[in-house]
Structures are given as C-alpha cells and as structure tokens.
Amino acid sequence: MYAIFGDNGAGKSTLLRVICGLARPTAGTVYIFGSRERSAFTGRLGYMGHAPMLYDEMTGMENLRYFAGLYAIGDSARCEQTIAAVGLDPALTRRVGEYSQGMRQRLSLARAAIHDPEILLLDEPFSNLDPSSARAMGRLVAEMRDRGKTILVVTHQAAHLAGIADESLWIAAGRIAAWERGIAAAERAAAAAVVS
Amino acid sequence: MSSLAGVTASNLRKDLRLEWRSKDAVNAMLFFALLVVVIFSFAFDPTAEESRQIVGGLVWVAFLFAAIVALNQAWMRELRNQVLDAYRVSPAPANALFLGKALSNFLFISVVEALLVPLFVVFYNLRSEGPAWQLVPVFLLGTWALVVVGTFFAAISLRTRSREVMLPLILFPISIPAVLAMVEATTMVLTGTETPRFWITLLLVYDVVFTTVCLLLFETVLHAE
Numbered sequence A: 001m002y003a004i005f006g007d008n009g010a011g012k013s014t015l016l017r018v019i020c021g022l023a024r025p026t027a028g029t030v031y032i033f034g035s036r037e038r039s040a041f042t043g044r045l046g047y048m049g050h051a052p053m054l055y056d057e058m059t060g061m062e063n064l065r066y067f068a069g070l071y072a073i074g075d076s077a078r079c080e081q082t083i084a085a086v087g088l089d090p091a092l093t094r095r096v097g098e099y100s101q102g103m104r105q106r107l108s109l110a111r112a113a114i115h116d117p118e119i120l121l122l123d124e125p126f127s128n129l130d131p132s133s134a135r136a137m138g139r140l141v142a143e144m145r146d147r148g149k150t151i152l153v154v155t156h157q158a159a160h161l162a163g164i165a166d167e168s169l170w171i172a173a174g175r176i177a178a179w180e181r182g183i184a185a186a187e188r189a190a191a192a193a194v195v196s
Numbered sequence B: 001m002s003s004l005a006g007v008t009a010s011n012l013r014k015d016l017r018l019e020w021r022s023k024d025a026v027n028a029m030l031f032f033a034l035l036v037v038v039i040f041s042f043a044f045d046p047t048a049e050e051s052r053q054i055v056g057g058l059v060w061v062a063f064l065f066a067a068i069v070a071l072n073q074a075w076m077r078e079l080r081n082q083v084l085d086a087y088r089v090s091p092a093p094a095n096a097l098f099l100g101k102a103l104s105n106f107l108f109i110s111v112v113e114a115l116l117v118p119l120f121v122v123f124y125n126l127r128s129e130g131p132a133w134q135l136v137p138v139f140l141l142g143t144w145a146l147v148v149v150g151t152f153f154a155a156i157s158l159r160t161r162s163r164e165v166m167l168p169l170i171l172f173p174i175s176i177p178a179v180l181a182m183v184e185a186t187t188m189v190l191t192g193t194e195t196p197r198f199w200i201t202l203l204l205v206y207d208v209v210f211t212t213v214c215l216l217l218f219e220t221v222l223h224a225e
Helices: A012-019 A038-044 A060-070 A076-085 A101-113 A131-146 A184-195 B004-022 B024-044 B048-088 B094-123 B132-159 B163-191 B197-223
Strands: A002-006 A045-048 A119-123 A150-154 A167-172 A175-181
Touching (some): A012 A150, A038 A045, A060 B048, A076 A101, A101 A119, A101 A131, B048 B163
Parallel strands (some): A002 A150
C-alpha cells in the first residue's frame, strides 16, 4: 500500500485521476500492467473518488447491483457479500441520500471493489468521518491490502495509515518530493512545516 | 467485457427507477407543455379549421421546449456525486450509456405526449381530416429525432458553465429539418390535403443518420475532459 500525501493543490487527486484514465497527463505516459491502453486495465482497477459516485435516490444494494452490471457481474450474492464486507446491511431499504457520511464512504469503497480489482485508488477515504468511522475505514483498507491488492491512498490524515501503509510519497507542486517506508514522508514533511 | 444490450437495459432500468422516485423530468415537462396548450388556446381562440392549420406547429414547439427540460435533467443526475466518473472508469461500453439515456428520455417524452395530445384535441376542437393513424409514425419518429440529438448535445453541453442555455442554442438549429418534417407531416394529416409520405421518410432518414453519428461519436464525448 502506498500512501500519498501533500499540501492542497499539490496534485495528489490529479495523480489518481490520471492513473485511472479520468484525466490526461500534460506530460509523460502512464503504463498500467505494461500497457497505456485504457481498455487493458479498466476492469482491473477500482477508483474511489472524493465524491461518493453513488445515486442518492437508490438503495445501497440497488447501487451496487447497477455498478456490478457495468463489470458484467450479474451475481446478486456477490453484491451482498461486498456490501456486508464493508459493514453495511444488504437488506437496508434506506436510500443512499439518507445515509450518514460514514455509510456513504463505506458503500463507495464497496462500489470501487465490487469487481475485485487488483489495484485500488482511494481519494480521501477518511475525509468527513468521525474517529471511529475513520478507524473502521482504515481496518477495511488494511484487510484489502492483506488480500494482496495494490492500494494507493491519497489523504491528509496520515495517522489513519500508521502501521498500514507500506510506503509513502510526499507530493509537492506535481512532483514526488519524498518517498519513504511507512508514513515517514508525511511525518517528516509535517515536522518541516512546524519548524518553518 | 459487458455486453451492449445488457448494460443498455441496466442503464434504462436505472433511469426509469430514478425518474419514478424523483419525477423531476416528467413533472417539469408536463407542467410546461400544459401551460403552452392552455395559453395558446386562450391567446388564439381558433376555429376548428384554423386549429388544424396551426396545431402541428404548436404541438411540436411545446414538446421541443418541454424535451429540453428532460434532456437537461437526464445528465444532471450523472453529474451529482460524480457518478459519471464511475461509469467512465468501468469497462462498460459508452454507447450503452447513450442508448439507455436516449431510450429513457424517449419514454418520458412519449408519456407526456400521450397525456397532452388528448388535451390538444379538446382545447383546439381538433378532428383529423386525413387518416389519423399516420400520426403514430410521425410522433414516434419525431420524438426519437428530438431525443437522440438532444441526448447527444446535452452530453456535450454537460461540461459547459451555462449548460441550460447552451443546450437549446446548439440543439434547435440542428433540429430544424426534423421539426419542419414533424410540423408539415402533422398538419398534412390533420388537414387531409396531401399525403405526408415525403416528410415521414425525411424523419426516418434524419433518425437513422443522427442515431448513427451520435453512436459513432459518443465515446469521444464521454471521455473528453
């Protein structure tokens, strides 16, 4: 798991959007699984954006069934397993518009992981979460890492990834300013900010 | 890889479900078209013969303006919560999204037409002098013409700042041949003066050409930044 830190506007979210093909790089080329063709990796990559990317008027299961269909997954049991894996009740009839922020974030993670992708890109998965929901989200991400997924997490909250992230990057003005083990890059940058 | 038919059906089901729960598009269209029927009826107070001459134009102008409401709403749903990005990163075919959206818009506008046509008949004291069944292909082909081009241009105007204004500005000029054919064919059937075969054929050709062009270009539009 790679944790990506940086100040606002440093280019963290843009990096994820470029990797998953939502934005085009101004320079350079992105190779995923040895290919730069979108079609080569779309089904093997999951993206959880800053926004939940869910339909407010539909229930959690309806949302997941719809997004599973985009990956040719017609198995309703798989949707139930995925939604249960993020700690939500598949039988919940409440619409997503009535969910709490924590529930939305968890369902958004389930949406990104519904097709069991090899690479997961998570943009601010801990934002707007209370401490216990953030800890629960951290556990979910750690479980996914332990199942062998490559995960890139963009966040400002380094503490939630302590002991989880294998490596960390500090991005400044669109460039990698530091790349270290654990969350050392974030800690060093935070210390430097305090000193300056 | 997800199949075009399967994902199209899934998109259609999703759009119908969202509209059934929110009723945003149908309510707005119905209210707008109803206003046009009533206001023009009182403004002109036409005789039965005059009605047959002008109603073709009134009907299609009312439905064209009402369709704009539905077309803008259709894509707004995809922008909320950035759901469109989730579709863009998936391997689902782009055209399945376009077809699902066009078919759902076609159904919404057809429902509004089915509800309002009887009102036009009552308010304008209409009686068709020609074979009324010919209005069926005119309405089906005419509605598809509005919907297919409208859905495509609504997707293009999605990323512009004043998209509500932009859509009619780019849609109306390109719809002129179709609107002309709809109005002429409807008037000919109502007045019974000539056969509308030429205009119905023109509508059919317009539909085939624009459906093909839209399907060829939609993937580029969807993945444009």
